[in-house]
Each structure stands twice: as C-alpha cells, then as structure tokens.
Amino acid sequence: MPVTVEIPKERWTGTVREVTLGATAAEGGTRTKTVTIGGETTLPFLHFEGEIPYPPVVGIEIQDGYPADWSPALLEAWGDVVNDPAAWAQKAEEMGAEVLMLKLRGTDGDGNPTTAEQAAETIKKVLGATGLPLIIRGPGQAERDNELLVAVAEAASGERLALGLCEDKNYRTIVAGALAHSHLVVSSSPIDVNLAKQLNILISDMRLPLERVLMDPTTGALGYGLEYTYSVMERLRLAALTGDGMTQQPMVCFVGEESWRQKESRVAEGVPGEWGDIEKRGITWEIITATALLESGADIVVLRHPATVSRIQDTIDKLMAQ
Numbered sequence: 001m002p003v004t005v006e007i008p009k010e011r012w013t014g015t016v017r018e019v020t021l022g023a024t025a026a027e028g029g030t031r032t033k034t035v036t037i038g039g040e041t042t043l044p045f046l047h048f049e050g051e052i053p054y055p056p057v058v059g060i061e062i063q064d065g066y067p068a069d070w071s072p073a074l075l076e077a078w079g080d081v082v083n084d085p086a087a088w089a090q091k092a093e094e095m096g097a098e099v100l101m102l103k104l105r106g107t108d109g110d111g112n113p114t115t116a117e118q119a120a121e122t123i124k125k126v127l128g129a130t131g132l133p134l135i136i137r138g139p140g141q142a143e144r145d146n147e148l149l150v151a152v153a154e155a156a157s158g159e160r161l162a163l164g165l166c167e168d169k170n171y172r173t174i175v176a177g178a179l180a181h182s183h184l185v186v187s188s189s190p191i192d193v194n195l196a197k198q199l200n201i202l203i204s205d206m207r208l209p210l211e212r213v214l215m216d217p218t219t220g221a222l223g224y225g226l227e228y229t230y231s232v233m234e235r236l237r238l239a240a241l242t243g244d245g246m247t248q249q250p251m252v253c254f255v256g257e258e259s260w261r262q263k264e265s266r267v268a269e270g271v272p273g274e275w276g277d278i279e280k281r282g283i284t285w286e287i288i289t290a291t292a293l294l295e296s297g298a299d300i301v302v303l304r305h306p307a308t309v310s311r312i313q314d315t316i317d318k319l320m321a322q
Helices: 072-083 085-094 116-129 142-155 171-181 193-205 226-241 255-260 278-295 306-321
Strands: 019-021 035-037 057-063 099-103 134-137 162-166 184-188 213-216 251-253 298-303
Touching: 057 085, 057 255, 057 306, 072 085, 072 278, 072 306, 085 099, 085 116, 099 116, 099 298, 116 134, 116 142, 142 162, 142 171, 162 171, 162 213, 171 184, 171 193, 184 193, 193 213, 193 226, 226 251, 226 278, 255 278, 255 298, 278 298, 278 306, 298 306
Parallel strands: 057 099, 057 298, 099 134, 134 162, 162 184, 184 213, 213 251, 251 298
Antiparallel strands: 019 035
C-alpha cells in the first residue's frame, strides 16, 4: 500500500521587510517601473513553508567611465557602450536588467578626480536614458563617497535611488542625504552577522525607515570564501525569520564585481589547459556564484556579463515555479 509521508515544516514568526526601489511620476520620480523585493516568510525557495511574494531581481553593473580594470572578455561583450554611461544604461536595459547599479569610479581616464558636479551630471544623463530603478555606488573611499553621493542624492531628489555603500565610518552623511532627498541606502558590513545588525541599528537611529534599507553582507566568489558567505547570509535570514527586526532587510549581492576580479575570470595565458576558454570560464564563475547566493537569501544579484543575465533569470523562474 502507498505510504503517505508528511513533510515536516518550520513555523517562522518573522518576515523580511518589503523594500521598493525607484519612484514613478505619480510618486515624485521619473522611473517607468519600480521594483519591490522582500516579504519572505520562509527560507529561499521553500514555497511549501511560507510565502515568497516577490522573485529575486537581476541587476547589471555599469560605470561612469571606461572600466580599464575589467576582464577583456567583459569589455568585448559590451563593446563601445562602456565609454558612455547613458548608452551603457540603455544597452543594459535591453539585455534584461531589472535594476541598474551605477558605479562612480572616482577618477576619469587620466586619473583626475571626479567632481561632485560631474557625478550629478552623470546621474542625470543615466536617469534620462533609462526608466529602471538605480543603485548608486561611490568609489569606495569614505570621504569621496560622501562627496559624490550627496551630490547625486540632490541631483536625483525623489527618485528613490539606493545609495551606497553605507559603512560604519561614513553612514551618517549618506543617510542624511537619503533622508533629505527621499532615497534608500545600502548598508554594507564585513561578512559578519553582528556587524550587519549593528550597522542597521545605527542607520535606524538616524530615523531612516528600515523600509528604505538594503543590506549588503559583503560576499565572496566561487573559490574565494563563497561557503563562508553562504553561511553568514543563511544565518542572517534565519535571524530575520525568527523575529530579529534588525536583520530583516532584503539582501543585495554584487556578484559581478566579486566573480570577475578573480584570476580564473581574468587570466587567459599561462594557466592549465583544463581551465578552458576564458570567456566561458568567467561566465560560469559568475553563474555559479550568483546561483549559490540566490539560494542563501539574495534578493538582488548585480551581474556584469550580459550572457549571465538571461541564465540567472531562467534559474530564478524555475526556482520560483517549484
């Protein structure tokens, strides 16, 4: 006789916060669409245990200047649009991006520092070229991030950009800019549950609603700390589902940046023949990293190679259909 087996289910008490990026004209912005993430009441893709109201979102990284430090495989895939952030934004939207992440490099091709006025002008051009919601990242130095992101926040007032990266040494200025101009922030901390939670507490203490905070737990790529990253993200999501209000933020992972800076994605010569074609290798590195992070709780994965986008979107569709 057939035996009926009851699948044991966890009963969670917490919910991941819903966060919306972008603002349409009716909401005070100019975006043609918005993106909402979060709202989960279960671990990733365990549909039988709870609700997953919104699928994870795929973003594409663009930059405000020619990315000379990128892999030749990436530069060849994008072609001439890498010289013009507005054209690059349009191309990324055509390639299926749901969100764009604009990285401000901080200097031009000749090494001259980017001014606040130049950063503001760039964001205006990109906003005019695409209707997608935007994440804006500074060059990664606290003082420069503050200078450029405050200018961007003012130039794009009301657009509900996500400004980052907010870290323990510079969060005050960026959060103040977000408060003044109706934006979100990206809370970024080293791969550690307690540090991520503490930074969210500090941001909340400045009266920025947690519905306007994305969490970047900092991630590693395949072969470079991916297992530890997975563990920390999983622990953050478990804490959120068990009711810890300061860990209930949707997570964004900058997969492309991590995947394509590793030697396996960049080096074409002097490597074992078994490594195979460099472009295929780099794309595979990005796909595996993105898939693992989605399964550990990422709500947004930001990619670099256009060929990766459709494959990850297909993966998401299949996981959401189960």
